[in-house]
Amino acid sequence: MxxxxxxxxxxxxxxxxxxxxxxxxxxxxxxxxxxxxxxxxxxxxxxxxPSPSQTTKAVEPAKFAKLPQVCQSVSAKTTEVLVPKAKTKNGTPAVSSDLASRGGCSWNGLDDKGVKGSQYRWLDVSFYRYESDATLGSGQERAGQNLAKEVAKVEGTAGAKNLRTSVAAGIGDEAKAVTYQENKTGVNFVYTSIVARTGNVLVLLSYNGAGYSGAPTPTEKAITDGAVKAAKEAVASVAAANK
Incomplete structure (x- = not known):
């Protein structure tokens, strides 16, 4: 014990x-x-x-390294047809603090036909370029994600009537077209906005028009056809600028 x-x-x-x-x-x-x-x-x-080499995800390099001169991304011949009597024939560039990543240009004008009324047209094009990032994804993926966001912004336009979104075939790698009408101070405007992606670049294009003083309102087809033509040229200018 x-x-x-x-x-x-x-x-x-x-x-x-x-x-x-x-x-x-x-x-x-x-x-x-x-x-x-x-x-x-x-x-x-x-x-x-896991070792750092195992956790680091390789991302696809950004396809395009630079943007085109935005006011030259749509040919002068096309802008003359789409925006007759443009106030600034060569377009008005948007202010940008980083032209390598974003830029814009617009044309607007009133074609006065006297007793037959006047036709107003406005064209705007913007470019956004995305770099590849190990945490955010490739430039192509980031551009695709922002395409959906930009389309949603257009679809949320206050006062839009008869809004319709469709696939815009044959424009870049992917594209959506949003058409709608909006009444401003008693005048009916017809809009078509196209959001397109080519590689790691997002192209935003908007074209609209209205008839004043008794002139007829432009048809949706005329506005959409004009927007598609300008968007194709804008998209093509990206590849041309990177040759």
């Missing part, structure tokens, strides 16, 4: 300390291998941790 007293004393002492300490310091009779539990877990997790 005296021989077992030290063992009993030790058991009582262990019972008086916190549970976490019992595991670490009071298990000499449990038959452990002698290696601390914490070290065993650390070794297992370390061996399962």
């Amino acid at each position: 005296q021989r077992s007293a030290p063992r009993l004393t030790r058991i009582l002492a262990c019972a008086a300390v916190p549970v976490m300490l019992v595991v670490a310091g009071c298990s000499s009779d449990s038959g452990d291998s002698g290696k601390p539990k914490a070290q065993e877990k650390t070794g297992a997790s370390a061996s399962a941790t």
Whole structure:
């Protein structure tokens, strides 16, 4: 009985300390291998941790490195047809702090036909270029994601009537066309917006028109056909600028 007293004393002492300490310091009779539990877990997790080379995802390089001169992305011949009597024949460039990543240009004018009324037209084109990024994805993927966002913005135009979205075939890698009408100060405007992606570049084009002083409202087909023609030229100018 005296021989077992030290063992009993030790058991009582262990019972008086916190549970976490019992595991670490009071298990000499449990038959452990002698290696601390914490070290065993650390070794297992370390061996399962992937190396930096395993976790880094390779992304596809951006297809296009630069943007075209935006006011020259649509030919002068086309802008003269789409926007007769444009205030600025060569277009008005949009202000941009980074022309390598974004730019825009617009044309607008009123073709006065006297007693037959007047026809107003407005054309706008913008470019956005996306770089490839290890965390955000390739430039092509980023442009595709933003295409959906830009289409949603157009679809959310306040006051839009008879809005319809369709696939615009034959324009870049993918494109959507949004057509609608909007009444401004008693005049009915017809709009067609095209959002197209070519590689890592997003092209946003809007074309609209209205008839004043008794002139007829332009047809949706005329406006859409004009927008499609200009969008194809704008998309083609991206590849031409990167040759």
